[in-house]
Amino acid sequence: MIIKQITDIIERFAPLEWQESYDNAGLIVGRPDDEVHKALLAVDVTEEVLDEAEAEGCDLVITHHPIVFRALKRFNSADPVERCVERTIRSRIALYACHTNLDSAPGGMSWRLAEMLGVGNLRVLQPSETGDGAGFGVVGELPEVIDTVEFMRIIQRRLEVSVVRYSDIATSGVRRVAVCTGAGASLIGEARRAGADIYITADMKYNDFMAPDKALTVADIGHFESEYCAIQLIFDILSKNLCTFAVRKSERSRNPVNYLV
Numbered sequence: 001m002i003i004k005q006i007t008d009i010i011e012r013f014a015p016l017e018w019q020e021s022y023d024n025a026g027l028i029v030g031r032p033d034d035e036v037h038k039a040l041l042a043v044d045v046t047e048e049v050l051d052e053a054e055a056e057g058c059d060l061v062i063t064h065h066p067i068v069f070r071a072l073k074r075f076n077s078a079d080p081v082e083r084c085v086e087r088t089i090r091s092r093i094a095l096y097a098c099h100t101n102l103d104s105a106p107g108g109m110s111w112r113l114a115e116m117l118g119v120g121n122l123r124v125l126q127p128s129e130t131g132d133g134a135g136f137g138v139v140g141e142l143p144e145v146i147d148t149v150e151f152m153r154i155i156q157r158r159l160e161v162s163v164v165r166y167s168d169i170a171t172s173g174v175r176r177v178a179v180c181t182g183a184g185a186s187l188i189g190e191a192r193r194a195g196a197d198i199y200i201t202a203d204m205k206y207n208d209f210m211a212p213d214k215a216l217t218v219a220d221i222g223h224f225e226s227e228y229c230a231i232q233l234i235f236d237i238l239s240k241n242l243c244t245f246a247v248r249k250s251e252r253s254r255n256p257v258n259y260l261v
Contacts, residue, residue: 001245003060003094004032006039009241010062010098010234014105018134023100024066029085030094036060038246039238041231042253043224045084045095052252059093064109064230066097098234106133109181112229114138116158117200119177126190137180137187137201139194145173148198152219155200159228162259165220167209174198174217181226185211192216202226224255 007027019025030036040058042049045067053061067081075086088095103109106124114122125137146154151174152164177198178191184201185208191199192215199212204220212218231249238247 003030003034003036007096010237013237014098014101014108016101018101018104020100024069025097025099025101028066028068028095028097029088034094036094040248040250041234042250043227043230047084048252049250050084050087052250053093056248061093062096062234064099064227066099104128104134104136109230110138110179112233113181114140114179117155118142125178125194126187137178137184139178139196141176145175148172148174148217155221159225161221161225162261167212167218168214170214170217171197182223188212188218
């Protein structure tokens with residue numbers, strides 16, 4: 001298949017115009033009319049992921065995070081980004097990223113994570129101004145009230161999260177849950193206005209844990225942990241629409257953050 005046939009399927013689900021202005025989603029290395037035979041899905045482009053791509057004969061790597069955010073002025077293998085981009089060009093491996101457009105797509109990242117945690121009746125937490133159903137984060141309800149600490153333990157088990165950082169417990173039980181994958185501190189106010197008992201996100205800073213003012217509990221589960229679901233989400237999008245193209249979920253996509261617990 002040619003790359004454009006594959007990326008068109010992804011972009012029907014998550015159009016590139018839905019990405020944020022700072023983002024760099026889309027085809028990063030390669031040409032739309034290049035022919036490819038097998039895709040590898042990962043969270044990030046890393047040297048370990050490229051080892052896997054080469055070993056498995058994958059000539060297209062699709063990730064959630066774009067490897068290139070800022071302009072590269074030289075390719076001399078001085079850092080991991082340069083090494084990876086240079087390597088993919090030499091190895092004729094195309095790179096495609098589906099980032100904030102996948103975050104904001106209806107049924108996208110936050111929707112998938114909330115469903116994994118048993119949250120239903122989902123609606124967008126911060127709708128986009130375009131009025132097309134896109135937006136960031138979701139809010140919904142659990143089938144029944146669950147003890148707040150026990151719900152965070154459920155998160156740990158289901159998502160294989162090593163550490164959950166959380167604010168003061170606002171209520172002994174939770175029913176309404178807000179979720180935003182990735183760095184979602186900016187939506188604490190939206191979660192509070194939505195009447196959430198708990199807000200699950202990542203990349204919270206020190207003062208962010210004071211912002212809820214005990215109106216709700218905020219829980220930081222880690223950036224990678226909140227976005228690892230991207231691999232399965234993209235796999236589902238492609239496998240439902242491509243019957244003759246091989247798609248592999250990476251086994252080398254790993255969290256760059258290590259925890260001592």
